[in-house]
Amino acid sequence: MINVSKLKKGIVIDHITQGYGYKIFEQLGLDKLDDVVVLMRNVDSEKMGKKDLIKIETDLKLNFDVLSIIDPGITITYVIDGERVKKVKLAPPQQVTGILTCKNPRCITNQEHIDNITFRLIDAEKKLYACEYCDARTSL
Amino acid sequence: MYSGKHLIQPSDFTIEEINDILSLAKHIIQNPKAYADVCKGMVLASLFYEPSTRTKFSFDTAMLRLGGQVIGFSDPTTSSTAKGETVADSAKTVSKYADIIVVRHPKEGTAKLMSKFADCPVINAGDGGHQHPTQTLTDLLTIVNYKKEIKNLKVGVCGDLKFGRTIHSLVTCLSRFENIEFVFISPEELKMPGYVKEEIEPLGIKYTETDNLEQAMKDGLDILYMSRVQRERFISEEEYLRLKDFFILTKEKMALAKKDMIVMHPLPRVNEIATEVDSDPRAVYFEQVRFGMYVRMALIMTLLGIKDVQ
Numbered sequence: 489m490i491n492v493s494k495l496k497k498g499i500v501i502d503h504i505t506q507g508y509g510y511k512i513f514e515q516l517g518l519d520k521l522d523d524v525v526v527l528m529r530n531v532d533s534e535k536m537g538k539k540d541l542i543k544i545e546t547d548l549k550l551n552f553d554v555l556s557i558i559d560p561g562i563t564i565t566y567v568i569d570g571e572r573v574k575k576v577k578l579a580p581p582q583q584v585t586g587i588l589t590c591k592n593p594r595c596i597t598n599q600e601h602i603d604n605i606t607f608r609l610i611d612a613e614k615k616l617y618a619c620e621y622c623d624a625r626t627s628l
Numbered sequence: 629m630y631s632g633k634h635l636i637q638p639s640d641f642t643i644e645e646i647n648d649i650l651s652l653a654k655h656i657i658q659n660p661k662a663y664a665d666v667c668k669g670m671v672l673a674s675l676f677y678e679p680s681t682r683t684k685f686s687f688d689t690a691m692l693r694l695g696g697q698v699i700g701f702s703d704p705t706t707s708s709t710a711k712g713e714t715v716a717d718s719a720k721t722v723s724k725y726a727d728i729i730v731v732r733h734p735k736e737g738t739a740k741l742m743s744k745f746a747d748c749p750v751i752n753a754g755d756g757g758h759q760h761p762t763q764t765l766t767d768l769l770t771i772v773n774y775k776k777e778i779k780n781l782k783v784g785v786c787g788d789l790k791f792g793r794t795i796h797s798l799v800t801c802l803s804r805f806e807n808i809e810f811v812f813i814s815p816e817e818l819k820m821p822g823y824v825k826e827e828i829e830p831l832g833i834k835y836t837e838t839d840n841l842e843q844a845m846k847d848g849l850d851i852l853y854m855s856r857v858q859r860e861r862f863i864s865e866e867e868y869l870r871l872k873d874f875f876i877l878t879k880e881k882m883a884l885a886k887k888d889m890i891v892m893h894p895l896p897r898v899n900e901i902a903t904e905v906d907s908d909p910r911a912v913y914f915e916q917v918r919f920g921m922y923v924r925m926a927l928i929m930t931l932l933g934i935k936d937v938q
Contacts, residue, residue, distance in 0.1 A: 594736050594757065596715065596733070596738045602716075621736065622755075622756075623758065
């Protein structure tokens with residue numbers, strides 16, 4: 489068992505579905521941080537069997553939309569002076585802007601560069617969103 | 629930036645707004661001369677990035693009959709697009725000249741993109757396989773004309789239900805009216821897609837699916853909406869040839885139908901309706917073309933904020 493010291497100040501992203509940790513790490517751009525970041529994979533979990541977990545030693549402002557699209561079951565805990573001060577449970581947002589790209593090759597967004605495309609939630613369970621331009625279903 | 633209404637898909641209008649447009653179109657049909665100058669001094673830009681005869685003629689004629697003028701192109705190689713101009717820039721530029729833009733484009737979502745950048749109303753005249761809302765308005769005006777009102781109707785939709793964008797738009801739009809029932813008639817390979825059925829099911833819409841056109845006719849349809857099996861949607865030519873003749877409407881089949889059932893078709897047809905059916909008074913598909921022009925006149929007036937003269 490690898491021991492990672494208790495966080496004094498920062499954020500714990502817990503209950504990440506096993507295998508999703510690296511995806512979240514990438515999407516949040518954690519590789520660009522100068523602060524301490526720990527990605528733990530395949531951690532034993534009573535509830536989940538195995539899970540991934542990320543600890544970040546910083547005040548980073550997280551993009552909850554990205555997190556909830558990738559893995560809506562995760563929990564986020566903010567820690568100050570070694571104490572948990574806030575716990576956030578995620579739900580898929582009704583709409584997301586500037587995160588997803590349309591996978592429909594016939595969509596105009598794949599011909600022209602368009603910033604901040606909005607997608608609306610179609611199916612929370614399947615994490616399916618519809619493109620505001622062509623209505624095609626897509627997920628992260 | 630223009631912040632008023634556009635027509636990108638049928639759901640952009642409420643049922644009340646659709647009824648207002650249909651009602652205005654009926655007034656125009658009754659007295660077209662009264663509307664001959666209502667758009668005098670106004671310009672419609674008709675931007676057709678892919679070929680179309682019917683829809684382009686319909687919009688151009690609609691504006692001309694309202695006393696307005698038309699500019700535009702039907703061959704994008706003669707426009708700034710050939711120089712690499714983006715759709716967004718074209719929208720900004722053209723809306724400096726024109727009062728209203730009509731756009732057809734092979735890419736899905738183009739009309740929506742234009743509407744975000746244009747300084748005037750934008751009408752979607754077809755964006756790839758996505759939406760064709762003015763065909764839906766055309767269909768609704770046709771139904772109102774022959775059935776008096778859009779309610780308590782059993783509508784058979786036949787042919788290519790998988791790829792037919794006009795059919796998807798019509799079915800989802802009709803589902804917003806009172807007591808509409810559908811019979812989806814198609815071969816297994818061209819069945820109505822799940823996402824269309826998922827959209828109408830929560831509205832409590834009754835529908836059945838069959839591959840038996842004769843039986844559906846006997847069961848008392850009020851409207852039979854035929855559609856073409858589109859060659860361009862198939863990857864395999866063999867598959868297209870196998871399915872294209874699956875349903876052909878003939879005089880014999882028409883004999884099974886109600887006396888007041890109407891046959892509609894967005895046109896062009898290939899061979900799914902035998903020409904012998906054309907002379908049947910219930911065949912209204914060529915009249916549909918005329919209604920298309922009138923409903924586009926009403927739509928142009930509505931989006932330009934021109935009040936009914938009656």
